[in-house]
Amino acid sequence: MLRSTKSTLYERLGGEQSIAAVINEFYNRMLKDDRVNHHFFGTNMERLRRHQITYFMSYALGGPKKYEGSTLRASHSGLQITSEEYEIAIKHLNSSLRKYNVPLDDIAKIEAFLRSVKPHIINK
Numbered sequence: 600m601l602r603s604t605k606s607t608l609y610e611r612l613g614g615e616q617s618i619a620a621v622i623n624e625f626y627n628r629m630l631k632d633d634r635v636n637h638h639f640f641g642t643n644m645e646r647l648r649r650h651q652i653t654y655f656m657s658y659a660l661g662g663p664k665k666y667e668g669s670t671l672r673a674s675h676s677g678l679q680i681t682s683e684e685y686e687i688a689i690k691h692l693n694s695s696l697r698k699y700n701v702p703l704d705d706i707a708k709i710e711a712f713l714r715s716v717k718p719h720i721i722n723k
């Protein structure tokens with residue numbers, strides 16, 4: 600959990616609406632990027648955006664909602680996501696967080712969290 604003594608990252612980012620804006624920006628960037636967008640052909644993007652937002656709020660950022668979808672490992676098994684593609688995703692998320700003026704130290708915390716779950720998502 601990425602908590603500081605002052606407040607949760609979820610609160611500092613501005614709650615559900617701001618996180619939804621960042622995640623939507625993230626997927627727009629991923630879908631425009633020919634290096635990674637093939638993974639999303641045939642994916643129900645509305646459902647994915649919704650779950651990702653819930654995922655971020657509950658597990659990563661210390662928000663109030665519970666995530667009740669599949670585990671990260673189960674959601675990505677069979678997708679053959681490479682380490683390079685994962686790094687591209689981290690860059691797009693960083694750009695999305697910067698666009699919404701998230702402070703650099705919070706971006707670093709989110710990046711550290713994403714690195715910690717990388718082994719569950721990439722195809723080794």
Ligand code: HEM
Pocket residue numbers: 635638639641642643646647650651654668669671674675678680684685688689713720
């Ligand atoms: C950066 C960290 C990531 C997190 C926290 C994350 C989180 C999630 C979650 C929670 C789901 C489940 C959504 C659901 O059940 O509807 C999901 C599904 C999915 N993710 Fe990720 N993901 C990450 C990275 C990636 C990357 C790098 C790719 C591809 C380049 C990717 C591609 C997908 C796809 C295609 C699905 C949908 C699978 C399906 O159709 O059921 N994810 N992701």
